[in-house]
Amino acid sequence: MLSNAKKEVVIMKVVQPIRDLKQLEAVKGYLRGKNKRDYLLFMVGISSALRISDILKLQVSHVWDGKKEKEFIEINEKKTRKYKRFPITKNLAKAIKEYIKEYPDIKQDDYLFTSRKGTNQPISRQYAATVLNEACDMVGVKERFSTHGMRKTWGYWAFKKGISLDYICIALNHSSVAETKRYLGILQEDLDNLYLEVNL
DSSP, rough: OOOOHHHHHHHHHHOOOEEEEEHHHHHHHHHHOOOHHHHHHHHHHHHHOOOOHHHHHHHHHHHBBBBOOOOOEEOTTTTTOEEEEOOHHHHHHHHHHHHHHHHTTHHHTSBBTBSSSSSOOBBBHHHHHHHHHHHHHHTTSSSSSSSHHHHHHHHHHHHHHHHHHHHHHHTTTOOHHHHHHHHHHHHHHHHHHHHHHOOO
């Protein structure tokens, strides 16, 4: 059994999606103005539903053919080893073009999110988390975000746009729709609304 103190720690560690569209745009704007690499990291994260381990191993060749952005990003996921393909959206394509313009000498086999430390090494998961949390703090996002929040944000907004939970479940590689609802915090929202509707 967990003590109350440990339960509080578990609750505090839950990462949430960004549920406010204005805050989502504010995070984009903050990162875009500060660093095009970090902005692209966020755009890939909220456009793909990829885990951070897969995002950080992306190379320039995954998104850019040497002249223009690619139509799709294709990878084998590290955790599941499953093939995943998703289209590069218009917003993501713009972020890729801005990134390439900022770093014109970058090579096809370079990591997309290259660290300044070492030779052709990706930034660390910890650094990515620091960058994202700082951006969220700066624009007033109250919930804990971190790197996993990007994946949750994609799923949450897919649901809000009317995409079937069955499809979202497949995209996230979940075993059931119930798992997806819990993951996105939708189940808790449903329960909250249930209590409000009963209103005895």
